[in-house]
Amino acid sequence: MSSNLTPSATRRPALDNRAEAANVRAMARGRLITFEGGEGAGKSTQIAMLAERLRAAGRSIVTTREPGGSPGAESIRGLLLTGEVDRWSPFTETLLMYAARRDHIERVIEPALERGEWVLSDRFADSTRAYQGAAGGAPFELIDALEAQTLGAARPDLTLILDLPVEVGLARAAERSHAEVRFEAKGLAFHQRLREAFRAIAEAEPQRCVVIGASGSREAVAEAIWRAVADRLGVQQREGA
Ligand code: TMP
Numbered sequence: 707m708s709s710n711l712t713p714s715a716t717r718r719p720a721l722d723n724r725a726e727a728a729n730v731r732a733m734a735r736g737r738l739i740t741f742e743g744g745e746g747a748g749k750s751t752q753i754a755m756l757a758e759r760l761r762a763a764g765r766s767i768v769t770t771r772e773p774g775g776s777p778g779a780e781s782i783r784g785l786l787l788t789g790e791v792d793r794w795s796p797f798t799e800t801l802l803m804y805a806a807r808r809d810h811i812e813r814v815i816e817p818a819l820e821r822g823e824w825v826l827s828d829r830f831a832d833s834t835r836a837y838q839g840a841a842g843g844a845p846f847e848l849i850d851a852l853e854a855q856t857l858g859a860a861r862p863d864l865t866l867i868l869d870l871p872v873e874v875g876l877a878r879a880a881e882r883s884h885a886e887v888r889f890e891a892k893g894l895a896f897h898q899r900l901r902e903a904f905r906a907i908a909e910a911e912p913q914r915c916v917v918i919g920a921s922g923s924r925e926a927v928a929e930a931i932w933r934a935v936a937d938r939l940g941v942q943q944r945e946g947a
Contacts (some may be wrong), residue, residue: 735819735820735822736766736818736819736820736821736822736823736824736825737824737825737863737864738815738819738825738827738830738860738861738862738863738864739756739824739825739826739827739863739864739865739866739935739939740826740827740830740831740832740864740866741753741826741828741829741866741868742829742830742832742833742865742867742868742904743868743870743875743904743920744869744870744872744875744897744900744901744904745875745878745879745889745890745897746870746874746875746876746877746879746880747868747869747870747875747878747920748868748878748920748924748927749829749868750771750828751924752866752868752924752927752931753769753826753828754769755928755931756826756928756931756932757769757826759928759932759943760824760826760935760941762943762944763941763942763944765823765824765941766821766822766823766824767823767824767825767826768818768823768824768825768826769825769827770810770814770825770826770827770828771827771828771829772806772810772827772829772830772833773787773802773803773806773807773810773829774806774810775810775815775827776809776812776814778809778813779805779806779807779810782802782805782806783806785802786799786802786806786888787885787886787887787888788885788886788887788888789888790888791891791892795844796837796838796839796842796843796844797838797845797848799837799838799842799844800834800838800839800844800848800849803833803834803838804834804852804856807830807834807856807857808856811856811857811858811860815827815860816859816860819859819860830862830865831853831862832865832867832904832907834849834852835849835903836900836903836904837889837900839903840899840900840903841892841896841897841899841900841903842896862914863914863938863939864915864916864934864935864938864939865907865908865911865914865915865916866916866918866931866934866935867904867905867907867908867915867916867917867918868918868927869901869904869917869919869920870919870920870921871921872897872898872901873894875897876890876894876897904917905917916934916938918930918931918934
């Protein structure tokens with residue numbers, strides 16, 4: 707039977723189908739939203755609030771964090787965030803951050819994006835630029851090379867930089883009782899350089915980044931975040947949600 711079909715009749719639908727399938731796949735890819743900023747900015751609270759609102763708007767949401775987010779990366783997190791302040795040099799920290807990041811991308815972020823889910827990550831690559839690079843002094847050539855080789859297609863669609871005065875953030879962070887204080891303990895000048903670095907990242911990439919003032923109430927901050935997400939990624943709240 708198939709011998710009666712002309713080559714174009716046999717080929718064209720297959721090509722069209724493939725093109726259509728590729729379109730559907732491209733359209734269905736999820737979005738990566740990253741949260742960045744210094745210590746004590748309230749990222750985890752805000753991520754939970756945004757996740758709830760996006761779910762109400764009909765999106766499938768994965769919330770995650772860095773360093774960490776996958777079992778291997780969580781083990782590396784323990785090495786990075788506990789112990790003596792000078793346990794690692796900024797160069798070594800960069801390598802460990804990227805080992806953790808690659809595992810997180812391979813096992814959590816990329817599969818979720820391919821399933822069409824939206825990933826909200828508490829920190830991502832900008833944190834390495836700010837903490838290890840700008841504030842720590844690790845070479846930007848190293849960070850550029852690792853970013854180019856490691857991130858693959860996992861590039862943030864939107865980055866929300868939560869900004870607040872360093873003293874306020876460190877005081878808030880100090881109220882939490884936990885062992886992960888290596889970076890909190892790095893001193894005021896380090897944290898001031900960090901704040902400047904995040905602002906510079908936002909200025910350099912305004913199409914990807916939005917700076918959110920994080921000094922206000924959590925509701926006010928959540929509203930500013932929602933406006934940025936709705937604006938940049940075209941999300942609409944469902945009626946009655
Ligand atoms: P957090 O969960 O309180 O944000 O803690 C994560 C800590 O790790 C925070 O002090 C920032 C630091 N960090 C880096 O220094 N570089 C990185 O690339 C990432 C992801 C985090």
